[in-house]
Amino acid sequence: MRRVLILGGTAEARALAAELTAAGVRVVSSLAGRVTDPRLPVGEVREGGFGGPDGLAAWLAAEGVDALVDATHPFAARMTASAAEAARRTGVPLLVLRRPGWREGPGDDxxxxxxxxxxxxxxxxxxxxxxxxxxxxxxxxxxxxxxxxxxxxxxxxxxxxxxxxxxxxxxxxxxxxxxxxxxxxxxxxxxxxxxxxxxxxxxxxxxxxxxxxxxxxxxxxxxxDRPPPPAGVRRVETAAEAAAWVLDLPAAQD
Incomplete structure (x- = not known):
């Protein structure tokens, strides 16, 4: 059974946790703990930080995580940078899930x-x-x-x-x-x-x-405007796309 860590706190993260759990994936959702009474996803939940990229890399290795999905808020730049560095060090596949930004339309100023x-x-x-x-x-x-x-x-x-x-x-x-x-x-x-x-x-x-x-x-x-994403990291915009990525990981990651 795959084990996936979702760095969450967003509606997209909750949707992804529900979809992967239904597909038989073991999901751990990590919440930063900055909001009182957060909306909780299905599955296992971990609250609190990891201690930067060092702590996150150690946790990924110790827990045998097969994939990492960064589904944090679009402005959580520090967490996203930590995820990219921890994934690089450990070799754990990383995906960034970011909902689309807003676009100006007719009548907007x-x-x-x-x-x-x-x-x-x-x-x-x-x-x-x-x-x-x-x-x-x-x-x-x-x-x-x-x-x-x-x-x-x-x-x-x-x-x-x-x-x-x-x-x-x-x-x-x-x-x-x-x-x-x-x-x-x-x-x-x-x-x-x-x-x-x-x-x-x-x-x-x-x-x-x-x-x-x-x-x-x-x-x-x-x-x-949003902070720029880390270079060289794959990104998707929907929970469905992220779930497909996890489920399509090579068998060697099982």
Missing amino acids: WLRVPSLQAAADLLVAPAGAGAVTRVFLTTGRRSLPVFAGLPGVWLLARSVDPPEPPVPDNVHVVLDRGPYTVEGERALIREHRLDVLVTKDSGGRMTTAKLVAARELGLKVIMV
């Missing part, structure tokens, strides 16, 4: 930037400007320090778990978890009189409602 800091720089009002920019920030609680304290900026920050205190006076935190509705996002934008949406290009259907609402209400969107 997007500006793509390479980093969170670049997004924050765009929000800073010119010296002497009196108006306050009201920002819908959906980049995660760990990114809040990049945006907190910007002059002339008020933030509605949404996250699953509370950010680390203290929360600055110009930040209002909303704790919520998707999927969201267009109606709900429109109401939130109107209630807080928001001007700009700042988000990461995470992709997926669970959080696209904010982009539809922003388009309908004429909000500018600052979209933070």
Whole structure:
């Protein structure tokens, strides 16, 4: 029986775990443990980090893992780099499962930037400007320090778990978890009189409602691009493709 480690935490990872388990593959899903009360996949679950590429490589070898699937969040660059290095050291086949990113459509007003800091720089009002920019920030609680304290900026920050205190006076935190509705996002934008949406290009259907609402209400969107993937690693976009890759591994990997 093949044994597969899925670096998870995403809907795609959960779908892959379910599909492989149904096919008789022994699956271990690893969760980073950064979210309270995460949605758990079927099969065995391991919570917590590995200690970088050294720890992950040691774990792969000790546990006799036949294949490694990195199905982490598109912005989990450090974990993806660790997976690539650990796979290289151990010879364990590696696949990266990444859902497609979002694409700008008719009526959208997007500006793509390479980093969170670049997004924050765009929000800073010119010296002497009196108006306050009201920002819908959906980049995660760990990114809040990049945006907190910007002059002339008020933030509605949404996250699953509370950010680390203290929360600055110009930040209002909303704790919520998707999927969201267009109606709900429109109401939130109107209630807080928001001007700009700042988000990461995470992709997926669970959080696209904010982009539809922003388009309908004429909000500018600052979209933070994904970090580049490691070179030379095969990538797919769906759980079905990842499952087929695992099941098609050479018999020597059984």
